[in-house]
Amino acid sequence: RKRFYQNVSITQGEGGFEINLDHRKLRTPQAKLFTVPSEALAVAVATEWDSQQDTIKAYTMHLTTLCNTSLDNPTQRGKDQLIQAAAKFLDTDTAACSSFVRWVTDGPTLASSGWPPRLHPPRARVLYYRVEEPEMLVELQRNEYGVKIGSSTSIMGPSIPARTREVLVSHLASYNTWALQGIEFVVSQLKSMVLTLGLIDLHLTVEQAVLLSRLEETFQIQKWGNVEWAHDYEVWDLQARTAAGALFVHLCSESSAVKHKLLQG
Numbered sequence: 001r002k003r004f005y006q007n008v009s010i011t012q013g014e015g016g017f018e019i020n021l022d023h024r025k026l027r028t029p030q031a032k033l034f035t036v037p038s039e040a041l042a043v044a045v046a047t048e049w050d051s052q053q054d055t056i057k058a059y060t061m062h063l064t065t066l067c068n069t070s071l072d073n074p075t076q077r078g079k080d081q082l083i084q085a086a087a088k089f090l091d092t093d094t095a096a097c098s099s100f101v102r103w104v105t106d107g108p109t110l111a112s113s114g115w116p117p118r119l120h121p122p123r124a125r126v127l128y129y130r131v132e133e134p135e136m137l138v139e140l141q142r143n144e145y146g147v148k149i150g151s152s153t154s155i156m157g158p159s160i161p162a163r164t165r166e167v168l169v170s171h172l173a174s175y176n177t178w179a180l181q182g183i184e185f186v187v188s189q190l191k192s193m194v195l196t197l198g199l200i201d202l203h204l205t206v207e208q209a210v211l212l213s214r215l216e217e218t219f220q221i222q223k224w225g226n227v228e229w230a231h232d233y234e235v236w237d238l239q240a241r242t243a244a245g246a247l248f249v250h251l252c253s254e255s256s257a258v259k260h261k262l263l264q265g
Contacts, residue, residue: 008020009046010039010046017039019042029068038251041067048064083180084169085187086183087165090168094192176252183249189241189242190209190213
C-alpha cells in the first residue's frame with residue numbers, strides 16, 4: 001500500500017492518546033479508534049508511521065501491531081489467558097534445557113576425534129562460553145524472584161516446582177493487560193520465560209537474549225553451514241520483534257510523560 005499521508009501527529013482524547021495521519025484519525029483493523037494509554041507509546045507508534053517511505057510496510061510496524069492486538073483483542077483473551085499463555089513456556093524453556101549445553105561442552109573431545117567435521121576446537125570454546133550463560137541466567141532468576149528453575153537433559157523439558165510457577169504467575173499478574181500482551185509476544189518469540197524476564201528486567205540486551213534463544217540453531221549452522229542471507233535475516237527480524245515487544249512492555253507499564261511532539265513528514 002502506498003503512503004497516503006504527509007504528516008503524523010498525536011493528540012490526547014478522552015480515552016488516551018490518538019494518532020493522526022494528516023487530518024485522519026488512525027483506526028484498528030476492526031475500525032476502532034486507535035487509542036493508546038501513554039503518550040510515550042503514542043510517540044513511538046507515530047514514529048513507526050512517520051518512518052514509512054513511499055510504501056507502507058505493515059510487517060515492520062511491530063508496535064502498531066501490538067497496539068492493534070490490545071485494542072481489538074481478536075482472540076478474546078483476558079488477563080488470565082495471557083498469563084497462562086506466557087507461563088506455559090516454562091515447561092520447555094530454552095534457557096533451562098541443558099542437554100544441548102552438555103553436548104557442546106564436550107566439544108574438545110568431539111573435535112579431537114574428528115567429529116563434527118566443521119566444529120574445530122576454537123569454535124567449540126566459543127560455544128562453550130556462550131552456553132554457560134543460560135545456566136547463569138537461571139541462577140539469576142533464583143536470586144531475583146527467590147524461585148528454583150531446574151534444568152533438563154530430556155526432550156520432555158525441565159521439572160518446574162509448583163511454587164516457582166505460582167511466584168512467576170503472581171509476578172506476571174502485577175502487569176496490566178497491555179503490558180501482558182507484550183510479555184506474551186516476547187516469550188513466544190524467544191520460547192523462554194527466563195530470557196524474557198531477564199530482558200524485561202534489563203539484565204540482558206536484545207542481542208544477548210536472541211543469541212541465547214538460538215544456541216542450538218547456531219550450533220547446527222556451524223555444523224552444517226549457513227544459508228546465505230536467510231539466517232541473517234531471521235536473526236535481524238527476531239531482534240526487531242523482540243526489541244519492539246520489550247519496549248512495548250516498558251511503555252505500557254510505566255507512567256511516562258513526554259513533551260508534546262508533532263512529527264512532520
